[in-house]
Amino acid sequence: MIRDDILALLRVPPETKVRLKDYDSGWAQTEEMKELGKDVIKDRAQEILAENLADLAAVQELLYADNRYAVLMVFQAMDAAGKDGAIKHVMSGVNPQGCQVFSFKKPSDEELDHNFLWRYMKALPERGRIGIFNRSYYEDVLVVKVHPELVERQRLTEDDQGKKFWKRRYEDINAFERHLVRNGTVVLKFFLHVSKEEQRRRFLERLERPEKHWKFSTADLHERGFWKEYVKAYEDALSATSTKWAPWYIVPADHKWITRAVVADVVTSAIRGLDLKYPELNEEQVQAINAAREQLNQE
Numbered sequence: 360m361i362r363d364d365i366l367a368l369l370r371v372p373p374e375t376k377v378r379l380k381d382y383d384s385g386w387a388q389t390e391e392m393k394e395l396g397k398d399v400i401k402d403r404a405q406e407i408l409a410e411n412l413a414d415l416a417a418v419q420e421l422l423y424a425d426n427r428y429a430v431l432m433v434f435q436a437m438d439a440a441g442k443d444g445a446i447k448h449v450m451s452g453v454n455p456q457g458c459q460v461f462s463f464k465k466p467s468d469e470e471l472d473h474n475f476l477w478r479y480m481k482a483l484p485e486r487g488r489i490g491i492f493n494r495s496y497y498e499d500v501l502v503v504k505v506h507p508e509l510v511e512r513q514r515l516t517e518d519d520q521g522k523k524f525w526k527r528r529y530e531d532i533n534a535f536e537r538h539l540v541r542n543g544t545v546v547l548k549f550f551l552h553v554s555k556e557e558q559r560r561r562f563l564e565r566l567e568r569p570e571k572h573w574k575f576s577t578a579d580l581h582e583r584g585f586w587k588e589y590v591k592a593y594e595d596a597l598s599a600t601s602t603k604w605a606p607w608y609i610v611p612a613d614h615k616w617i618t619r620a621v622v623a624d625v626v627t628s629a630i631r632g633l634d635l636k637y638p639e640l641n642e643e644q645v646q647a648i649n650a651a652r653e654q655l656n657q658e
């Protein structure tokens with residue numbers, strides 16, 4: 360398990376102004392970690408990931424049997440920060456029947472004809488399941504904020520589009536998440552924090568390796584040109600929507616092994632912290648089990 364004091368550094372406290380440059384995207388999060396050195400930290404991260412993957416498989420079974428809580432994991436990041444890889448690795452040991460992944464792209468005409476949360480509501484995990492949002496309703500205060508012309512496509516009323524537009528969106532998101540939490544969904548939000556230099560390296564790698572070409576899109580390079588605007592939009596969103604009930608984690612993402620260890624640890628601990636139990640049988644069910652056993656034994 361990752362020590363609480365280290366996780367606390369990554370968790371955004373409610374109502375604080377986030378500056379991303381205060382968060383390190385590398386492996387040395389503390390002086391102590393720096394002294395231990397990269398090789399030791401990497402070994403430790405890999406151990407933590409392995410331990411958590413085994414535990415996650417077990418607690419997920421219990422989550423499913425208990426059938427009262429759902430878990431929603433929200434992933435947001437700049438391009439090439441490793442969302443897909445983190446999802447793939449962290450969920451690798453989980454029973455696929457207990458887990459659902461949704462990736463959100465540009466909204467369709469039908470989606471634009473509804474309120475901005477509609478398409479995400481339809482994809483929420485049911486009780487007993489882990490739901491993963493690869494991008495989410497946060498795009499509506501990120502890419503849409505960086506490219507305000509996207510707001511026009513949403514065909515909003517005049518009244519809706521005043522000065523308080525973004526503030527209201529944050530409020531709506533907070534209220535939506537509080538509603539989910541009150542109804543038994545644990546909401547965990549991960550911002551995978553990659554540096555601009557590491558993104559450059561990963562884009563180049565995509566260009567150099569034919570099997571990675573499919574992952575490259577010129578649109579990604581275009582968005583990289585808006586890096587500063589995205590940083591600002593992320594800072595605003597993280598500051599406004601890290602709440603007691605649905606906190607953000609700023610996960611260092613320049614090294615995939617640290618990202619995966621953190622995500623696995625946060626989700627496993629969150630599920631372990633729930634009061635999960637196997638459903639208790641009533642007297643009638645116990646009698647039915649005893650009768651069935653007797654019948655089969657006598658055959």
Ligand code: AMP
Binds near residue numbers: 464465466495509
């Ligand atoms: P990818 O994750 O590479 O498949 O890209 C998905 C694209 O869809 C990204 O460029 C996102 O910014 C974009 N996208 C996702 N959600 C929205 C949204 N609500 N409004 C506009 N664009 C979005």
Ligand code: MG
Binds near residue numbers: 576579
């Ligand atoms: Mg992409």
